[in-house]
Amino acid sequence: QKEVEQNSGPLSVPEGAIASLNCTYSDRVSQSFFWYRQYSGKSPELIMSIYSNGDKEDGRFTAQLNKASQYVSLLIRDSQPSDSATYLCAVNFMGAGSARQLTFGSGTQLTVLP
Amino acid sequence: DGGITQSPKYLFRKEGQNVTLSCEQNLNHDAMYWYRQDPGQGLRLIYYSQIVNDFQKGDIAEGYSVSREKKESFPLTVTSAQKNPTAFYLCASSIGGTRTRMETQYFGPGTRLLVL
Numbered sequence: 001q002k003e004v005e006q007n008s009g010p011l012s013v014p015e016g017a018i019a020s021l022n023c024t025y026s027d028r029v030s031q032s033f034f035w036y037r038q039y040s041g042k043s044p045e046l047i048m049s050i051y052s053n054g055d056k057e058d059g060r061f062t063a064q065l066n067k068a069s070q071y072v073s074l075l076i077r078d079s080q081p082s083d084s085a086t087y088l089c090a091v092n093f094m095g096a097g098s099a100r101q102l103t104f105g106s107g108t109q110l111t112v113l114p
Numbered sequence: 115d116g117g118i119t120q121s122p123k124y125l126f127r128k129e130g131q132n133v134t135l136s137c138e139q140n141l142n143h144d145a146m147y148w149y150r151q152d153p154g155q156g157l158r159l160i161y162y163s164q165i166v167n168d169f170q171k172g173d174i175a176e177g178y179s180v181s182r183e184k185k186e187s188f189p190l191t192v193t194s195a196q197k198n199p200t201a202f203y204l205c206a207s208s209i210g211g212t213r214t215r216m217e218t219q220y221f222g223p224g225t226r227l228l229v230l
Binding site for chain 2: 004032034036042043045046049092101102103105106107
């Protein structure tokens with residue numbers, strides 16, 4: 001059973017602080033990792049993708065991957081109230097017929113306090 | 115404007131009724147997916163399709179059916195066999211293929227299904 005685990009939160013940080021979101025996964029052969037942001041009542045939107053060990057930065061967002069520890073994280077610098085949302089971690093694994101599937105964590109609810 | 119559209123936004127189902135959710139994409143993506151999301155939970159895969167006229171069951175396919183007659187369209191039918199259909203249904207697509215970076219999935223706006 002492939003599993004992706006996240007702390008459900010809620011996680012509250014003050015405006016301007018760094019928000020740190022964490023995700024662990026159970027499948028050692030996973031190659032691709034994704035962070036999606038989901039506002040209440042809306043569909044998920046892609047924030048970051050990461051494939052190699054280390055850090056990947058995009059604006060205020062940094063994704064960190066450690067395959068040996070089966071751990072991926074998302075850092076949000078200079079958090080804004082508009083960052084308040086649920087953040088979903090997703091990890092690929094190989095499904096039937098070599099098709100790749102994403103397994104999603106249950107999400108971490110982030111609230112940025114003005 | 116490229117993207118994924120889902121209709122309707124809200125759908126009401128009566129007991130014993132089959133209902134069909136529409137998903138269309140004009141991104142020229144080969145792969146399409148259907149997920150179900152229950153309150154406070156992540157997404158669970160219902161069905162996916164890598165190419166036209168082929169589809170595979172996901173983790174929770176019981177009570178659902180799909181078709182993939184055209185590349186652009188991947189409708190989902192919620193049958194009367196699905197006893198707890200109330201949820202937020204999300205359609206996604208990706209370029210497809212087996213190369214790692216081809217699997218980024220993009221989501222439509224979703225359909226919220228409610229039981230009367």
